Structures are given as structure tokens and as C-alpha cells.
Amino acid sequence: MFLSKARNYLSTRWGFFSLLVFLFWLKTVLVYLIDFRLGVEGFYQYAVLLFNPIATTLLFFSVSLYIKRPVPSYLILFMIYIANSALLLFNVIYYREFTDFMTINVIFGYSSVSEGLSSSSFALLKPQDFIMLIDIIFVVLAFATRFIKFDKKPLPQRQAVAVSSFALFLIFFNLTLGEINRPQLLSRTFDRNYLVKYLGIDAFTFYDGVKTAKNNRVRSEASSSDLNKVLNFTQKHYAKPNSQMYGIAKGKNIIVIHLESFQQFLINYRLNGKEVTPFLNSLYNDKSTYSFANFFNQVGQGKTSDAENMLETSVYGLPQGSLFSALGTDNTFQGAPAILNQTEGYSSAVFHGNKGSFWNRNSVYKNLGYQYFFDSSYFNTDSNNLTEYGLKDKLLFHDSVKYLERLQQPFYAKFITVSNHFPYTIDKKNTDFKAADTGDSSVDNYFVTAHYLDQSIKEFFDYLKKSGLYNNSMIVLYGDHYGISNSRNLKLASLLGKSSSTWTDFDNAQLQRVPFMIHIPGQKNGGIQQQYGGEIDVLPTLLHLVGVDTSSYIQFGTDLFSKQHDQVVAFRNENFVTPNYTVVDGNIYDNKTGVQITHPSTALANKIKSESNKVNTELSLSDSLNNKNLLRFYIPNGFTPVNPKNYNYKNDFGQITQLQKQLGTSSTSLWSRNGNKTTIDDYNSDAPELNTTDSDKENQSSASSSINASSSSSVSSDAN
Numbered sequence: 001m002f003l004s005k006a007r008n009y010l011s012t013r014w015g016f017f018s019l020l021v022f023l024f025w026l027k028t029v030l031v032y033l034i035d036f037r038l039g040v041e042g043f044y045q046y047a048v049l050l051f052n053p054i055a056t057t058l059l060f061f062s063v064s065l066y067i068k069r070p071v072p073s074y075l076i077l078f079m080i081y082i083a084n085s086a087l088l089l090f091n092v093i094y095y096r097e098f099t100d101f102m103t104i105n106v107i108f109g110y111s112s113v114s115e116g117l118s119s120s121s122f123a124l125l126k127p128q129d130f131i132m133l134i135d136i137i138f139v140v141l142a143f144a145t146r147f148i149k150f151d152k153k154p155l156p157q158r159q160a161v162a163v164s165s166f167a168l169f170l171i172f173f174n175l176t177l178g179e180i181n182r183p184q185l186l187s188r189t190f191d192r193n194y195l196v197k198y199l200g201i202d203a204f205t206f207y208d209g210v211k212t213a214k215n216n217r218v219r220s221e222a223s224s225s226d227l228n229k230v231l232n233f234t235q236k237h238y239a240k241p242n243s244q245m246y247g248i249a250k251g252k253n254i255i256v257i258h259l260e261s262f263q264q265f266l267i268n269y270r271l272n273g274k275e276v277t278p279f280l281n282s283l284y285n286d287k288s289t290y291s292f293a294n295f296f297n298q299v300g301q302g303k304t305s306d307a308e309n310m311l312e313t314s315v316y317g318l319p320q321g322s323l324f325s326a327l328g329t330d331n332t333f334q335g336a337p338a339i340l341n342q343t344e345g346y347s348s349a350v351f352h353g354n355k356g357s358f359w360n361r362n363s364v365y366k367n368l369g370y371q372y373f374f375d376s377s378y379f380n381t382d383s384n385n386l387t388e389y390g391l392k393d394k395l396l397f398h399d400s401v402k403y404l405e406r407l408q409q410p411f412y413a414k415f416i417t418v419s420n421h422f423p424y425t426i427d428k429k430n431t432d433f434k435a436a437d438t439g440d441s442s443v444d445n446y447f448v449t450a451h452y453l454d455q456s457i458k459e460f461f462d463y464l465k466k467s468g469l470y471n472n473s474m475i476v477l478y479g480d481h482y483g484i485s486n487s488r489n490l491k492l493a494s495l496l497g498k499s500s501s502t503w504t505d506f507d508n509a510q511l512q513r514v515p516f517m518i519h520i521p522g523q524k525n526g527g528i529q530q531q532y533g534g535e536i537d538v539l540p541t542l543l544h545l546v547g548v549d550t551s552s553y554i555q556f557g558t559d560l561f562s563k564q565h566d567q568v569v570a571f572r573n574e575n576f577v578t579p580n581y582t583v584v585d586g587n588i589y590d591n592k593t594g595v596q597i598t599h600p601s602t603a604l605a606n607k608i609k610s611e612s613n614k615v616n617t618e619l620s621l622s623d624s625l626n627n628k629n630l631l632r633f634y635i636p637n638g639f640t641p642v643n644p645k646n647y648n649y650k651n652d653f654g655q656i657t658q659l660q661k662q663l664g665t666s667s668t669s670l671w672s673r674n675g676n677k678t679t680i681d682d683y684n685s686d687a688p689e690l691n692t693t694d695s696d697k698e699n700q701s702s703a704s705s706s707i708n709a710s711s712s713s714s715v716s717s718d719a720n
Helices: 002-010 013-034 042-066 070-098 104-108 114-124 127-144 157-181 192-199 201-220 224-237 278-284 304-313 336-344 358-368 393-404 441-467 486-496 505-510 535-545 602-627 649-666 694-719
Strands: 253-259 289-296 347-352 372-374 411-416 473-479 516-519 527-534 581-584 587-590
Touching: 002 013, 013 042, 013 070, 013 127, 042 070, 042 157, 042 192, 042 201, 070 114, 070 127, 070 201, 104 201, 157 192, 192 201, 201 602, 224 602, 253 304, 253 441, 278 289, 278 441, 278 516, 304 336, 304 358, 304 535, 336 347, 336 358, 336 411, 336 535, 347 358, 347 393, 358 372, 358 649, 372 393, 372 649, 393 411, 393 441, 393 649, 441 473, 441 486, 473 535, 486 505, 505 581, 505 587, 516 535, 527 535, 581 602
Parallel strands: 253 411, 253 473, 289 527, 347 372, 347 411
Antiparallel strands: 289 516, 473 516, 581 587
């Protein structure tokens, strides 16, 4: 009888509506408790947490009640339910990787990264995620078996209005409950966990959408006068170059190697008695290398794209989402490729074994002034050659030679590696390095893929030396962001000689160190540098090393070698670290002991307050510069704004060979200086994908010769 009554009730409009409200409330609460770390404490916060999904769910679902025809009404209600479930699931996946929630900028920028994220997202799924789908399946089956039937009776409109009105009342009541426990909840949004904990996922997404729309309006109303505060700050913050370092790499090629997800603790680290990165260790300890022991990543949600942005422009990423994805297509930049080209005559190129649309690079690189972009379309992307995020590193370096050797010198070239990317998988034929044994596969395999990356770089360095590029190049290596997230650091703790029970926010902050090495062959005054710095400081440092004056540019970083260098390293969440103290969420830690200072002296408290104000000002001004696109109003002396229409990445090989032909004997490319012959034979790699038979090699050599012979004659039409 109970089953019969339940069936009859569910076959009414109100019954089906109530069922979906209950199911969505249930799985939202389960996600809150299982997947999100919201810091819920005490009965009150748990009560608010259980309450917060109801209000917005009722409001969104009530839209269907205004439709009188039964089939469209049911269909729209079910589609809203599926869309909300999808939003919840995507937030779960995103949270596992970023420990954060999806913003509107992330959602609408997803298309630019989705092609590379699909396999990684799949790896982040867990069995319990089935709860997001199983209810949808059951509802479909219930209608298919006619356990639930359509109710053809239309609802009076006043009932729909009553539900919507009640939902709005609950939303304001929910907000009041949140404000009681957390005053200024909506105005102090530095931690999105608070918004989700008190208001829920839907309310957070809606609020973020309103903020995004407001920011877009502010951007359209910006004027040149808004730039004054930014200019005043950067000019006062400018650090003069160290006279002993200024221009020591003038005229040299600049080769930037992007070490994906590579953290500083890997340097000189031994796992089971074996060096994880023996070659990088040798570079780090070389007197020709300026190695920075206290260099931190400063990325936000944009991760790799944030790191690239800071290195290329010395401007921070956004507090939410990726600058490349959200604003990169339209913003004005004053980046390294354009500056180096206009001041020192550098050509420029990027080598990346993923699609050009990833992180919107094919648009942003044009705005930065990159002349060439060799993405996956220029490489053999057979499935055996790929990892989760693109071409394997050994193949990327090896297969880039045919393009690199054609660049006019001096050149500024960036290689973006991907093999050491979550979920850290590499086929066994490419490595015999033994994984760790923590019980977390991503932590265990992190050392395996890092070892593979190390081997890749060694092979590339060997090529540079053999081909003759090495002595005329400054080689920069940097880790873009953390590889092991804070949520997995407890598994890592034992490998670092620490106990998970004593692990604190201080330890998480210290693990944001990433390698930064500047290798200049022939220099003997290098060594390990102790000054504190971050990715924001790279551009002024490199420009000064090649003799470019940066005083007229808007840059938030300072030269790492300057005596005036600012050693306060700001994180995107407004935490910061200094040589003596680390500040996380207002808590002060002593760097020497790692102990929290609960009762700081008046002098220390004032110092921390001053530095905190400076960090907040710096980040705020950077955000203003980005969101309002203020660089469109400022042109440094001697700088010509970049016109992205001047660049077309569809036939870059044709363009560089055509330029080489036009230059003739004045060409400075490695190819020209090698008697118009390739240097690919100088590259030795143990990559199994490159191990071919003698006949294969002859065929490849013949094909290469054909390409070289025909490129100059056919490229002119191809370039058009």
C-alpha cells in the first residue's frame, strides 16, 4: 500500500518536483561532506550546510512550474536537474585538482583547456562520483517502466509564484544565517570556501557571475587616468640592476625550459638511494648556473598559464580563472618576445606538443609578440608518442630541432614540457625508475615522470653542446607550479622526513618552492642564491642580464640580482613569504622553526601589517591593470604596441625558411651557419619511439632532404 501511495504521489507534478529537490539536496550534502574541505565546525555550521542547498534548488526548479503543458514542464525540470548535477560534478573534479571551485571565467574558458583536460579529469574521478549519475538513471527508468507517469493537470500560476517567493525568502534567510556566523560574507570573498559553506554551489556560481558582469562593465568604462596608481607603484617599486650582472648575457640566445609541475624538493632528492633528477642536480650545483633556493611559484587558478603570464609580462594572473583564457584574446601586453625583438633584435618561438587552443595560447602568444608557435600540428602525434597532455618530452625536444635550427639568432625560444603532469603516467618502455610507495599513485609516480623529464633535458643539453648553440645561449629553467597539491601533501610528508600529524599550513607554503636556474656557459660566479623571489621577478631579471633597461615598463617584479630587490613574495590568495616569516591566512610562522607566532611583538605585528598592505595593494593594482586592460593607454619609450594580426601560426616552418632564403648570406640561423645542413644528427636520444631500423632512417633522411630542398621554392605560396 505504501508503494502504491508513493507511486501515485510521484506521478503528480508536486510529487516529481519534490523528488528531484530531495535527490539534489541529498547528493549536494554528500558532496559537501565527502569531497569538499569546507572547514565546517560546530552544530550551527553543520545546520547551515544542510540547509543551504534547499533555497537555490527550489528557486531554479520552480521555473518549470510556470509551464502549464506537462511534457515541456517535466522536460525542463529534468534538464535543470541534470545541468545542476553536472555543475556539481565538474566542481568536484576541479576541486580535487585545484582545491577550489569553478568560477564563471573558468566555466566559460573551459573550451580552451578541455581538449587537454579530458583524460586528466577522468583520472580524478572516484567510485563515489556515481551518485551524481545513478539517480538520473533511476528517474529515466521510472518513466520508461511507467512507475512514474506524467501528470496532465496544470498547476495554478499562483502556486508557482508561491514556490519562487518562498525560495527567495529562504535565500535571504540563508544569507542572514551566514552573516551571523561570518560577517561581511559577500564583501570578503578571498576564500570561496566560505561562500560555498554558507550559501552553496549554485549561490556561489550566481554571485560570481554577477561579479564577473560587473568587472566587464568596469573594464568598458576604464580610462587612462586609472593607470596613474599603477605607474606610481611600479616606478617606486623599480629596482636598479646590479652593475656586475647587467648585460653579462647580451646578444646570447635565450632558451626557456618550462618544467611542468616541478617542485624544488626534487632537486638533490634521492628515492631509494637513487637521484631522481641527476642532470638537473648537476646544473643546480654548477658554477655557471645561478640557482635560486628560495624561488616560489605564484600561480592562481590559471596554473601553467599564470606562470607563463608572469614570466612573460611581470604582471600577476587573476584572482579567479585564467588570464590567458578570460582576457588573453583582447588584452594588451608588453611581453618578453616583443621587448626583446624591438630592443635587441631577437626572433621568438614557442614549442609545445599540445594543441594551440590549450589555455588560449594561439591567441595570447600573438598578443605577446611571439613570431612562431610550433604546437602539436607540427609534430608526429601518433598515440604512441603522446602522454596525457601532449607529446612526450624527449620527442618534443628532438623533433623541435628542425625548427629551432632555422630561427634567426639571437632567438628567444620557450619549450613547454608536459610529461611531468598529473596524473604522472609514463609507459614502462620509457623509464625503469622505481616509483615511491606511499599508497597514493599520483605521489608515487611523480618521481618517475620527473626522472624522465630530467633525462629529456640532458639529451637536449647534449644536443646544444654538439650543435654549437650551447656557448652562445643563456638557458633558463623554471618550475611552473606545484606538482603535489596540498590535499596530497600528507602522503608526501614521510618522504620528506616529516610526520603527517605535525604537518601545517607553513609546510604547504614552503612546498610552493619551484626551481629557477639561469645557466650561462662560461660564467664562473654562479652558485646557489639565497635571496627570496618568485615568478613575477623573472622578466626584469632576464632583461637586465641581456642589457635591456626596464625602467619605463610596467612590471610588478624586481631584478633578483638587484640590491633593491623586494624579497616579499606574494601569493595569489594574499598570503606571502619573506626571508624570515611566512604569513598564511593571517597566521605568522617563523621560517627557521616553522612554529606559529601566536603573540608577535608590536614591532613584528606592525611590520607584518605593512607588508600585508603592500601585498594587497600590489595584487589589487595588477588586477586593475588586467581587468581594465590599462596597458592600452600606456606605451613605454621606444616600444611599439604589438599588432597580433602580424602573426599567423599556420605555416611557421614555411615562414622561417622563406625568411632564411631572403636573408641569404646574412642569415644568422644555425642551419645557415652549418652550411645549409640540418643538425638533427647531432641529437642522440634513447626514446624508444625514435629507435628505427636503418632503412627507416634512410627513408627519414631522404624525406628530410626533400623537405629541405623544396621548402625554399614552395614556401612563398604556403605562407599566404
